[in-house]
Amino acid sequence: MSLSNRLGLLGRKVGMMRLFTDEGDTVPVTVLDVSNNRVTQVKTQENDGYVALQVTFGERKASRVSKPAAGHLAKAGVEAGEIIQEFRVSSDTAAQYSAVPLCRSAKCLQLGKRLMCRAPPSARASLAPSNATT
Secondary structure, three states: OOHHHEEEEOOOEEEEEEOOOOOOOOEEEEEOOOOOEEEEEOOOOOOOOOOOOOEEEEEOOOOHHHHHHHHHHHOOOOOOEEEEEEEEOHHHHHHOOOOEEEEOOOHHOOOOOOOOOOOHHHHHHHOOOOOOOO
16 A cells, blocks of 8 residues: 555635636635644554554534543643544654644645545535435
8 A cells, every 4th residue: 555645634614716817717716724733643653553643623622522532632732623534644754743733834735736625424425416206
């Protein structure tokens, strides 16, 4: 299995807008909020059996976090987030990160760069066509 050396970002769709080219054509674009991504754990081959980075996004009240999850996040020194996702990466990529904010500057994203986006499973289920008949 080939592993990517890229790390993904978690985010929320803010909305849609359109950009105008120099020729006057419009290009529809999706606006994403990818701020406040942070690494909660670096998984290593020795400890976990595989190499990955665990990332969280957003904010969640401390009262809404289970005690095991709160302990896990407190060990990393990060605040609770809405989503926790793992990205399997190579060991070289994982070695560059620790439990810190992922993207605090504009160097993470470049103007005009295309991104691959995926909806969470719950959103994909609601977008799927229904087979119900009336």
